[in-house]
Amino acid sequence: MKRKTFHNAAGYKRVLWGLQAVFIALPAVLFLTGCAGNPGGRTEPYSETFFAMDTYMTFTIYGAKAEDSLKQAEDRIRELEGLWSVTDTKSDIYAVNHSGGKPVAVDGETEELLSFALEMAEETGGALEPTIYPVLAAWGFTTGENRVPDREEIEELLNRVDYTGVRWDGGSIVLEEGSMLDLGAVGKGYAGDQVIQLLKENGVTSALLDIGGNIQAVGAKPDGSSWRVGLKDPFSGGVLGVIQVADEAVVTSGSYERYFTGKDGKRYGHIIDPATGYPVDNGLASVSVIASEGKLCDALSTALFVMGLEDAERYWRQNQGFDMILVTVDEGIFVTEGVKDRFSLQSEYQDMTVNVIEK
Ligand code: ADP
Ligand code: MG
Numbered sequence: 054m055k056r057k058t059f060h061n062a063a064g065y066k067r068v069l070w071g072l073q074a075v076f077i078a079l080p081a082v083l084f085l086t087g088c089a090g091n092p093g094g095r096t097e098p099y100s101e102t103f104f105a106m107d108t109y110m111t112f113t114i115y116g117a118k119a120e121d122s123l124k125q126a127e128d129r130i131r132e133l134e135g136l137w138s139v140t141d142t143k144s145d146i147y148a149v150n151h152s153g154g155k156p157v158a159v160d161g162e163t164e165e166l167l168s169f170a171l172e173m174a175e176e177t178g179g180a181l182e183p184t185i186y187p188v189l190a191a192w193g194f195t196t197g198e199n200r201v202p203d204r205e206e207i208e209e210l211l212n213r214v215d216y217t218g219v220r221w222d223g224g225s226i227v228l229e230e231g232s233m234l235d236l237g238a239v240g241k242g243y244a245g246d247q248v249i250q251l252l253k254e255n256g257v258t259s260a261l262l263d264i265g266g267n268i269q270a271v272g273a274k275p276d277g278s279s280w281r282v283g284l285k286d287p288f289s290g291g292v293l294g295v296i297q298v299a300d301e302a303v304v305t306s307g308s309y310e311r312y313f314t315g316k317d318g319k320r321y322g323h324i325i326d327p328a329t330g331y332p333v334d335n336g337l338a339s340v341s342v343i344a345s346e347g348k349l350c351d352a353l354s355t356a357l358f359v360m361g362l363e364d365a366e367r368y369w370r371q372n373q374g375f376d377m378i379l380v381t382v383d384e385g386i387f388v389t390e391g392v393k394d395r396f397s398l399q400s401e402y403q404d405m406t407v408n409v410i411e412k
Contacts, residue, residue: 108265115259156225177356182327186233199313207330242351245269273299304350307339335361344375
């Protein structure tokens with residue numbers, strides 16, 4: 054395993070342990086820094102925040118068509134939400150999940166998203182598991198009434214989890230009875246790509262989308278400089294580090310946004326390891342993936358979080374085409390070499406070690 058270290062200040066170990074509480078507090082979200090102003094451009098951005106797909110989204114768009122484009126973008130998001138919601142009784146996914154094993158004709162975009170999710174499930178050895186829903190529901194993540202199921206219940210439910218059991222019948226999806234789809238781990242990334250396409254068709258050359266912590270950029274800032282996307286520390290409200298991006302997506306997965314504390318005092322997060330049926334507990338605090346497509350970032354951030362540090366490193370070496378930043382509960386920060394020169398720690402975190410993952 055090749056790792057190089059920089060920012061290796063003397064006595065960092067003490068500082069690192071001192072910061073452990075901060076690490077544990079790291080959220081699964083990225084947020085934007087320094088993007089509100091528009092020093093070099095001619096116009097002010099148009100920005101709006103709305104709630105969709107179970108999360109807050111903030112779109113910031115520059116240029117003459119900004120306001121119109123934003124309305125269209127929001128409509129587009131709601132259209133896709135209407136197809137993929139697990140709770141909306143009119144959605145494609147709801148119909149498939151309640152089909153009793155019968156074929157269900159779905160929209161072409163649902164077919165495309167599901168095909169992508171199944172492909173990524175295969176690629177990641179099942180770490181991404183689009184049929185995890187029954188297990189997720191048992192833990193109460195779908196209702197908010199969280200509980201720790203007993204082992205037998207989990208074993209029983211895992212029999213219903215298997216992405217290889219999803220079949221196609223022409224444009225219809227056939228799901229075995231008892232099996233259920235949840236495209237929550239990839240839908241927002243795919244939706245972001247669709248919005249970006251729409252914006253580009255409208256002639257927008259500079260925009261930033263915050264889709265519930267998924268950040269997707271059209272171009273650079275109007276003055277030509279990169280967008281600065283920050284890794285957030287929720288308790289201090291500070292920013293751990295900043296990554297510079299242009300025309301790319303940055304998507305983070307972790308268990309620090311959506312979790313509950315069991316009667317046993319343990320924290321249980323909303324990303325499930327399909328191998329065990331239990332929430333991921335492998336020492337990773339968060340995984341951020343940086344690549345040109347949002348859907349790839351979204352699928353990989355979830356899957357790599359399930360895999361853990363070593364397997365994630367291995368996956369990156371074998372696959373390429375993306376960069377990543379991993380934060381562990383107790384070890385530190387690991388970044389792939391393509392990120393090294395455009396990721397910087399904020400001043401309060403300067404003493405922490407950033408380990409570079411090389412090919
Ligand atoms: P978020 O949606 O919180 O930004 P993710 O993209 O990582 O984060 O998606 C997490 C969601 O994906 C969970 O809320 C759940 O709906 C679903 N999920 C949980 N575990 C898995 C898994 N192993 N494979 C696929 N989807 C998962
Ligand atoms: Mg994801």
